[in-house]
Each structure stands twice: as structure tokens, then as C-alpha cells.
Amino acid sequence: MRDESFYAAVYRVVREVPIGQVATYGDIATILGHPRNARQVGWALAALRAAPDHTDVPWHRIINAQGRISHRGDTWRAEAQAMRLVAEGVELDDAGRIALAKHRWAPLNRRH
DNA sequence: GCCCTGACTGCTA
């Protein structure tokens, strides 16, 4: 995937996440071959939220390793994201976190 | 080419 920018690579992987499942920034980074590049994954997704309705990338299915959606400032957006997930069948625990152990995407059968 | 920023992660307290 050297012909694509890091952005494009991230978007490609995120699109592979099926409805009802979620993945962490670290997961995406690892799939791309950069286990410690989670920040850039989030950054690539941040570029999408400028026009969430003009992309086919399910950015709302990407959460942090704690199963939470802790944005910097826009907490309301985090809740909106959580609601989108719930609408797709993802469950939240009593603390309002995504049930990672239950819905975490396991792309073990895919390769590029 | 240098410096700063950032939707993160893992460890320790």
C-alpha cells in the first residue's frame, strides 16, 4: 500500500469493518503495519468528520482501546457516535462504554 | 527541512 497515502490506507481498512462491529485505532494501525501509529489513524478519521455525510467510511465504528469515545471537547459528538453504533446493534455496558470484547472486529481472515 | 500538533496507547500511582 505504498502507492496510497496513510489516509487512503486507513480509509480502506475502516471500510472493511462490518455493521455491528467496531475496531480500535490501534487495531487499524496494526493492520496497516504500524502498531504505534494509532494517533495518525485518529487523525485521518478527524479529516473525515469535516464532511461525515460525504464519505462512505464508517468512522463511527472506530473507538479507542478503552472502548470509549473520548473526544477532545466535543463530547456531544461522542454521544452521537455511540448512538449510531447502538443503532447498528452494538451494545454499551453499564459505564456507557462499547462492549469491545463482544463487538471487536477480528480481521484475522483478511490480508492484502 | 525544522517544529508543532494531534478522534491514541500502555504503564504506573
Place this chain on the structure above:
DNA sequence: TTAGCAGCCAGGG
């Protein structure tokens, strides 16, 4: 479980 700290890497000015 939550809070603080340091490390990593790519893009933008």
C-alpha cells in the same frame, strides 16, 4: 476506574 506522563509517527505551516 480514573488521572498523569512519555513515546511514536505523519501532515501542515
